[in-house]
Amino acid sequence: MLTLIGSPNTDRLIFLLLTVITLSLIPAYPISGSLSYLTLWIVLLQTPHVPASDVVVTNAVFLFYLGLFFPFGIALIIALIIPLAVVIPTGPIPDAISQLFLASCTLLPGAMLRRTEVTLHQEVSAATEQLTSIREEIAREMHDLVAYSMSQTALRAQRAAADSSYPVAARHEFAAIESTAADSLHELRLVLRALRNNDNERTDRARITTGLGAVVLDLEESVRAVADDLSASGYSVTYQCKGDGRYTRLQAAILSRVLREMSSNVLRHADYDRPVTITLSREANKARLVVTNGVSSSHHNLPSSGMGILGMKERLSTIGGSLNTLMDNGTWLTSASIPLSQSPTQVIVNKS
Structure with missing residues (x-):
């Protein structure tokens, strides 16, 4: 839980509540949420009777979020604001060192988790592109070979069914073949459409x-x-x-x-x-x-x-x-x- 040393007063409780609310916004709004938290941190340091130790836990979560939602270079620059804000107005070096130690313990795990997520996303994207390429290749081959053959079968059966030199019974059979070939070609076209549609286009x-x-x-x-x-x-x-x-x-x-x-x-x-x-x-x-x-x-x-x-x-x-x-x-x-x-x-x- 959050650190409350001594008797908590109203100001300390308000700051704790505001920091928790601000932290909850960072996953949805990383930039605005981080800037808001840093603003609260600086205001807290300037407020009497509100020790910085009250937000040790929230600072740890904030630093972890920095590593998780920002590139490491940007996250490191933002993280340095916390110890610098401690040193500049009052100059307690030990407090600044403790904040640096806290950053090293929480920022790096967040950055490692971010790197893992980016790597997994890249692998999934590569696999998806490969599957899309395979589907499109299969669709092209089926269109060029199977669909063409079915079309020729339907057209030849259609011409034969219209040829009066054939007996009526044979013409009926040719008409049935043409109908069956047309049905099969229609079903094949539906399959080809499904193969050619990528996952982002499906609903x-x-x-x-x-x-x-x-x-x-x-x-x-x-x-x-x-x-x-x-x-x-x-x-x-x-x-x-x-x-x-x-x-x-x-x-x-x-x-x-x-x-x-x-x-x-x-x-x-x-x-x-x-x-x-x-x-x-x-x-x-x-x-x-x-x-x-x-x-x-x-x-x-x-x-x-x-x-x-x-x-x-x-x-x-x-x-x-x-x-x-x-x-x-x-x-x-x-x-x-x-x-x-x-x-x-x-x-x-x-x-x-």
Whole structure:
């Protein structure tokens, strides 16, 4: 505890309280807190009936903070003010020597701890940069090799599905291959985006650990990726995401794949001259994904296997969701909804 020799009076107690308050400010405000403490120290030396020995402990903490929060050279200069303030007005050399001894015992440990923290920070930064470089290299290789191959597969299957020289059954198979390749390419692009994003760019919205290892994925990133793909294909796309955007891994994965299938239908049947809208909304007990597009009968000749809507319904049914479609005045609307109050585990248990 603080040193109070003799009968403490009001002035001594006030100074002790002020020094403790000032010390508590130094970790948050090192410069202003240190200057305030030095000011109190000088005022204390000029105040009668308040011995310097009252703040021996606070001086030790202050000197330790100097070594911890300041470079050693600056901390040493500031620390010398304490014994100099003792010598200049009154000249008690022993008191100044005791303060120097106190500084040597507390300033150096603080400086050593600061050095250790700086070294650890540098090592962590170097490791982070190395990991970022590795992630970017992996992303480049996957983009150059895997993504390119998938794109070529999807394009060749698309051309084959549109070739009337093939039988109808074969064209349906080519259309299914094109759809599967597009789904895989979409998932790969999401992985590449995650690899290329460094840790400083990630937010709690992207990945938050909750409960027993459940992970909330960034479904909004999937919406943006699909919107980018459709825009690159020549469509005018407007998308919006409403709500807090927190979904379980299974919910995010299923809605992402359903959205991919919706976008595939847009590529097959939508009119380039009419806008495409994507809306992801989260309410209290339900999440809804809605895609609208104009329908064209002349711009696209790709056949459909008829399994897209059925596949989306089957995916959604595994988590208690549903799919609705509507044609209104030349606009095709596809709406997928899932309940948020019932967990995926409960759905599986009920089915079994």
